[in-house]
Amino acid sequence: MDRLPVLPLGQIVVYPHIVIPLALVDPQAVRLIDEVVQGDKRLLLGVVRPEDGREPVEGPLMQTHPEQLFEVGTLATVVRLLKLGDGSARVMVQGLERARLRDVAATEYGFAAAYDVPSELAAAEDARTEALKRAVLAQFARVIDIAPYLGQELHEVLAGITDPGKLADFVAANLDLALPAKAELLSLADVGQRLERLAHFLAAELQVLEVGSQIQDKVKARLDENQRQYVLREQLQVIRQELGEAETDDELDELAERLEAAGLSPEARKVADRELKRLRQMPMQSAEYQVARTYLEVFATLPWSRVTEDRLDLKAAREILDRDHYDLKSVKERILEHLAVRTLNPEARGSILCFIGPPGVGKTSLGHSIAEALGRKFTRVSLGGVRDEAEIRGHRRTYVGALPGRIIHALQKCETRNPLLMLDEVDKMGADVRGDPTSALLEVLDPAQNGAFVDHYLEVPFDLSGVLFIATGNSRAPMPDPLLDRMEVLTLPGYIPGEKLAIAKRYLLPRQLKETGLLRARASLADAALERLIAEYTREAGVRQLERAIAGVLRKAALEVVERGARAVRIAAKNLEKYAGQPKVLGEVVGRAPEVGVATGLAWTPVGGDIMFIEAIQMPGRGQITLTGQLGDVMKESAQAAWSLLRARAAGLDIPVDAFSETDVHLHVPAGAVPKDGPSAGITIATALASLLCRRPARHDVAMTGELTLRGRVLPVGGLKEKLTAAARAGVRMVLVPARNQSDLVEIPDEVKRLLEIRTVETIDQVLDQALLGPGRGARAAKPRVRVGAERPAPGARP
Numbered sequence: 001m002d003r004l005p006v007l008p009l010g011q012i013v014v015y016p017h018i019v020i021p022l023a024l025v026d027p028q029a030v031r032l033i034d035e036v037v038q039g040d041k042r043l044l045l046g047v048v049r050p051e052d053g054r055e056p057v058e059g060p061l062m063q064t065h066p067e068q069l070f071e072v073g074t075l076a077t078v079v080r081l082l083k084l085g086d087g088s089a090r091v092m093v094q095g096l097e098r099a100r101l102r103d104v105a106a107t108e109y110g111f112a113a114a115y116d117v118p119s120e121l122a123a124a125e126d127a128r129t130e131a132l133k134r135a136v137l138a139q140f141a142r143v144i145d146i147a148p149y150l151g152q153e154l155h156e157v158l159a160g161i162t163d164p165g166k167l168a169d170f171v172a173a174n175l176d177l178a179l180p181a182k183a184e185l186l187s188l189a190d191v192g193q194r195l196e197r198l199a200h201f202l203a204a205e206l207q208v209l210e211v212g213s214q215i216q217d218k219v220k221a222r223l224d225e226n227q228r229q230y231v232l233r234e235q236l237q238v239i240r241q242e243l244g245e246a247e248t249d250d251e252l253d254e255l256a257e258r259l260e261a262a263g264l265s266p267e268a269r270k271v272a273d274r275e276l277k278r279l280r281q282m283p284m285q286s287a288e289y290q291v292a293r294t295y296l297e298v299f300a301t302l303p304w305s306r307v308t309e310d311r312l313d314l315k316a317a318r319e320i321l322d323r324d325h326y327d328l329k330s331v332k333e334r335i336l337e338h339l340a341v342r343t344l345n346p347e348a349r350g351s352i353l354c355f356i357g358p359p360g361v362g363k364t365s366l367g368h369s370i371a372e373a374l375g376r377k378f379t380r381v382s383l384g385g386v387r388d389e390a391e392i393r394g395h396r397r398t399y400v401g402a403l404p405g406r407i408i409h410a411l412q413k414c415e416t417r418n419p420l421l422m423l424d425e426v427d428k429m430g431a432d433v434r435g436d437p438t439s440a441l442l443e444v445l446d447p448a449q450n451g452a453f454v455d456h457y458l459e460v461p462f463d464l465s466g467v468l469f470i471a472t473g474n475s476r477a478p479m480p481d482p483l484l485d486r487m488e489v490l491t492l493p494g495y496i497p498g499e500k501l502a503i504a505k506r507y508l509l510p511r512q513l514k515e516t517g518l519l520r521a522r523a524s525l526a527d528a529a530l531e532r533l534i535a536e537y538t539r540e541a542g543v544r545q546l547e548r549a550i551a552g553v554l555r556k557a558a559l560e561v562v563e564r565g566a567r568a569v570r571i572a573a574k575n576l577e578k579y580a581g582q583p584k585v586l587g588e589v590v591g592r593a594p595e596v597g598v599a600t601g602l603a604w605t606p607v608g609g610d611i612m613f614i615e616a617i618q619m620p621g622r623g624q625i626t627l628t629g630q631l632g633d634v635m636k637e638s639a640q641a642a643w644s645l646l647r648a649r650a651a652g653l654d655i656p657v658d659a660f661s662e663t664d665v666h667l668h669v670p671a672g673a674v675p676k677d678g679p680s681a682g683i684t685i686a687t688a689l690a691s692l693l694c695r696r697p698a699r700h701d702v703a704m705t706g707e708l709t710l711r712g713r714v715l716p717v718g719g720l721k722e723k724l725t726a727a728a729r730a731g732v733r734m735v736l737v738p739a740r741n742q743s744d745l746v747e748i749p750d751e752v753k754r755l756l757e758i759r760t761v762e763t764i765d766q767v768l769d770q771a772l773l774g775p776g777r778g779a780r781a782a783k784p785r786v787r788v789g790a791e792r793p794a795p796g797a798r799p
Contacts, residue, residue, distance in 0.1 A: 005032050006044045006073070006104060006111035008064040010056030013182040014045050014074045015169035016095040022060065024089040029060040032109040033091055037081055044099055044113055046073040047183050066104035066111065072187040075099040075115065098189060118189040120165060132195040133164050139202035140171045146209045149176060165191045168198050177201055233283060252280055255296060263305030268460045272299050295397065298404060298458070303417045307466060310418075311375030312343045324369040325362055326503045327749070331355070331490050335370050349447045354426070354471040354484075357492030358605075358722075360542020363472040364424060366492075371420035376468065379414040381406045384425035389435025392444065394457035404457040407444055407464070418466035426483075427473030438483050445469055445486045493721045494541025494609060496728045498751050500534045501527065508547045516554045518569075523557045525550070528573035536583035541609070541725075553579040594697035594773055601684030602705040602727055602735070603676070604719030609726030611703055612676075614669055614684050616692040621664025629669030632677025639667055641710055642686035645764065646693060649712075653768075655693045665692065680717035682708030683736070683767050696772040703727045704736035704767060712764040716740040721747055728755040736761050736770060 007029065014020050024030050036043045046069040048056045056064075080092040097117050104113040140158065144150045154174065161167045172185045172194075181201055188194040259272050275292055282289040311317070317339055321332045334353070341348050355363040364380070371378035383406075386392075394405035403409070410421055429437050443449050444464065452461035471487055473479065495503065509525055516523075533553070538545040556579040557569040571579055597616040602609065625643050627636055646653065647660050667685065669676055683706040691698040705723055707715035716738045727735050728751075737745075739760040748758075761767050 003103075003112045003114050004042055004044050004075075005036055005107070005109060006046050006069075006101065006113045007032060007060055008046045008048050008062065008069060008111065009060060010048045011179055013047055013173075013179070013186055014076060014093065014095045015173045015186060016074065016097055017166055017169060018173045019079060019092060019094045020173075022091050022093060024060055024091060026060060026062045027087060028062040028110055030083075030087065030089045032062075033078065033081060033089060035109050036078055041078045042096075043076060043078070043093075044073050044101060044115055045076050045093065045095070046070070046101060046104075046111075046113075047179070047186070049183075050179060062110050064111075066106075066113075069101060069104060070183045070187070071100060072118070072183070073099050073101050073115075074186070075117065098186060121190040121192070129164060129192055129195070132192070132199055133167065135199050136167060136171060136195055136202060139199065139206055140175070143175070143202065143206055143209060146213050147176070147205075150174065164195060168194045171198055171202070175201065175205060177205070252276070255293075255300060258300040259296065262300050262302065264299065265304060265461065265463070268299060268304065268458075268462075271460050272296060291397065295457075298408075298412070301412050301415075302408065302462070303411060303415050304462075306416050307418045308376055308416050310339075310342060311373070312339055314339055314343075317373035320373040321369055324372075324507075325366055326506060327499060328362070328366070328492065330747075331366065331492065334488075334490060335373065339374070349465060352445045352447070352469045352471065352487045354473065354476075354487035354489045355492055356473050356476050356489055358474060358494050358541035360540060360544035361492045361494060362542075363492060364422065367420060367422040367470050367472075370468075370470070374420065374468070377414045377416050377419040378422070379410045379419050380422045380424055381410050382424045383437070384428035385430070386428075386437050387430045387432045387434060389437050389440045390456065392437050392440035394455040396456045397459075402457055404455050405440075407453070408455045408458065408462065411462075411467075417463065418468070420468045420470065423469060423471040425473060426471045427475050427478045438480055442482055442486065445471070445483070491721065493749070494725050494729070495543060496725055496749065496751055496755065497531070497534050498755075499749075500543055500546055501530055503543055504530050504534070504546060504550065508543060508550055512547065512551045512554050515551065516558045518554055518558055518561070522561060522567070523554060523569045524571065525553065526570070526572045529553075529571050529576045532573050532576050532583075533580065536585055537580055539585045541722075549580060556580075592700040594700050595691075596695055596697050597688055597692035598700075599684045599688040599691060599698045599771065600700065600703040600732065601681050602703050602723035603681075604678075604722050609719065609722035609724070611726055611730045611732065612669060612671075612681075612684075614667065614681065614688040616665055616667045616688045618659075618663050618665055618692055620662065623661045624664045626664065626666045627668075628666070629672050630675050631669060632675065634679050635669075635677050635681055638679050638682040638708065639685050642682060642689055642708055645686060645708065645710055645712055646689055650693075653690060653694055655690075659693050665689065679707040679715075680705045682706060683714055683761075683764060686764055687767060687771050690768055691772055694772070696774065698771055699734075699773060701731075701733040702736065702771050703730075703732045703734075704761075704771065706736070706738040706761065706767075708764060714738045714740075714761050714763060714767065716744075720744045721749075724748055724752050724756060724758070728752045733757060734759060734770070736767055738762075 009022075012020070012022075024033060032043075046064075048064050049068050049070055050056065051068065074095045075097045076093045076095050078091060079094050082090040084090070098120070099115040100118055102114045102116065104111055137158065141155065144152065144154050144158075157170070158167075161170055168185070168191060172182060175198075177185075185194055185197060185201075188197065256276055259269075259276070264272055275296055279289065279292045279296065282292065314336055317336060318332070321328075321335065325332075355366065357363055367380070368378055383391075386406075390405065392405045392407060394408060395402035404412070407421070411417065411419070423441070426438075426441070431438070443453060447465065450464035450467075453464045454461050476484060476489060505527070509530075513519070513523065530550075533549050534546060537549045540546070553571060553576075557571065560566045560569055577583075597618075599614050601612050601614055603612045604610075625639070627639050631639070643665075646655065650657065650660065667688065669681075683704050686708055687698055687704065690696070705717050705720070707717055709715060720737060720741050721744070724735060724737075734757040736759055739762045742760055745753075745758060759770065761770070
């Protein structure tokens with residue numbers, strides 16, 4: 001008689017045609033499966049009986065006695081075996097047939113038994129069998145729908161089973177039955193009896209499931225949302241009282257008092273009362289509770305009615321402005337005018353000021369001084385890089401983590417409704433898919449509208465009419481015209497060397513002496529040394545690089561005091577290299593000489609004025625002109641106009657006739673990596689070309705700016721103050737400017753006028769007469785010369 005290994009199973013009944021995974025932890029069970037796999041992969045799966053009414057633990061039970069096994073088990077085959085690193089294994093077995101176990105005996109691997117396969121009595125194809133089959137199908141389909149432990153995919157599997165015996169085994173394998181019931185169904189070889197018992201078990205299980213489902217439906221119907229919230233709130237109130245956490249009401253009362261004391265506007269008072277009423281009805285653990293609480297906290301901290309009184313003392317204001325800033329007469333006068341108007345009319349609305357100037361000229365620090373002079377609090381909003389409109393107007397409360405805009409947030413911090421609010425770097429704002437923040441500023445900076453500014457977060461008007469707005473920027477070019485129209489633009493030009501020296505002596509040097517811990521008695525920086533720092537170590541319109549240079553020199557002095565025990569350090573012009581290193585900047589004009597084909601022009605950049613050199617050379621060719629130096633379209637057209645003008649006037653300028661037919665000209669503007677554009681280099685280009693074609697050197701100490709027409713007229717240009725300041729800073733002696741810019745010369749600082757000989761010109765003839773020397777006069781020997789980086793115009797130069 002054939003004998004096979006027996007694997008006892010607790011709480012698991014494997015029916016024929018059913019595949020089931022088993023986890024083997026017992027080493028004896030793993031060895032038994034190894035033995036089976038090495039053979040024909042068949043084994044007997046026994047079912048362990050419950051003992052004393054208690055069902056055995058789930059899984060293989062190798063310590064079972066043969067008497068504990070049900071008589072009928074399952075003949076099965078091993079489908080897959082997976083051994084794990086910890087010695088355990090996972091095995092997949094498939095039931096083949098019912099098997100009656102006989103002569104179960106222990107072996108070295110566990111148990112072995114003989115078996116016989118009971119003959120399965122097929123169900124008769126009569127009405128009763130069909131009725132039982134349909135009943136089982138309908139009942140199990142209903143169980144699948146309402147039983148939480150069965151998946152809906154079983155409907156598809158169930159639809160594909162037509163054999164009554166396989167149907168009974170499939171349903172029994174998936175039904176949650178007690179172990180004796182499952183063992184009973186396994187022992188029934190008669191398919192009809194099996195279907196009948198299965199229908200009985202299904203009816204009982206379905207009744208239990210339907211009663212549970214009905215109970216859940218009734219509970220859900222009784223507890224609707226409002227009743228549920230009411231019960232939870234009552235329970236929460238009792239729990240809070242028991243835990244001593246009833247202070248929340250006290251906190252809301254304190255919040256209500258703060259809202260009352262905030263002096264809210266009527267619209268804000270109405271909204272705050274409504275939100276506070278809603279807040280008292282919300283559970284504290286609700287997410288909406290925190291949103292509403294934050295909203296009311298913003299209301300309570302905003303200065304709806306808190307203002308500071310302006311200090312209308314013109315003398316004190318002038319002293320403060322003069323104390324903190326050198327020169328800037330026009331700006332200081334404008335602030336004093338504002339104070340005078342407020343003295344005569346306290347209700348007057350001042351205009352919005354906008355300071356435009358290169359970096360480091362004191363725009364932001366000027367705001368601090370103005371606030372101190374007016375007796376107002378100072379707050380600053382940096383707008384550089386802002387691209388989202390919500391940064392100005394705030395986010396709507398429907399968004400998670402919504403907050404007010406930067407304007408409202410700044411007023412929260414300064415706790416007054418009439419501060420001096422500086423909008424820094426307004427020219428650095430951009431626009432993208434989230435909106436245009438410059439458009440949002442139109443309402444903020446319009447005195448006719450900002451009295452009822454509505455932040456998207458607050459959703460109620462807030463009065464900004466008492467705020468003194470001052471905007472700052474490096475250039476007005478990126479700013480849209482509607483925004484500029486709402487502001488009064490005050491230009492702060494770059495400093496010339498004399499102004500930088502005065503600023504360094506009055507402000508920068510004392511501040512850095514304090515920062516480095518050096519007293520004046522232990523370290524000193526001579527005026528001549530400061531002048532060298534300005535001329536040879538910095539190249540800027542402002543004074544930030546100069547302050548860093550002074551700081552570097554004083555740090556070297558501090559090291560000498562501490563390390564070498566020096567009692568005093570005296571820094572003069574002759575020993576400056578010891579503390580500052582080698583000069584970094586060489587003068588653009590100093591050391592140059594008149595050259596043929598080289599003219600000096602003036603350029604405007606976002607960081608101040610600059611000088612630029614235009615060079616031209618001649619070579620055999622066919623009368624063509626080549627333009628290089630990364631020139632823009634406007635500058636190229638200026639070069640073409642100058643070239644045409646010189647061709648038309650060749651005879652009057654003693655230019656050889658064959659110069660425009662047998663030679664080519666290459667015109668270049670150095671610093672080729674820097675884009676350049678604008679019409680104001682017209683007369684400079686014409687001068688360089690005329691110098692080349694006439695073989696007359698151009699004066700190196702003469703700079704010029706002006707647009708040129710085909711008729712030889714010189715048209716006015718912009719940025720004259722910055723250009724002349726750069727010329728004075730570079731060591732130019734004479735500057736040629738358009739006659740129609742005569743009115744702009746009033747704004748030029750007196751020191752610039754003292755350093756420069758400013759001449760006005762109307763035609764190109766006047767320009768050439770004053771810029772060109774006679775043939776051979778002062779011409780520089782043609783020898784190689786290295787240009788230093790100081791001759792490069794600043795990035796973004798516009799001639």
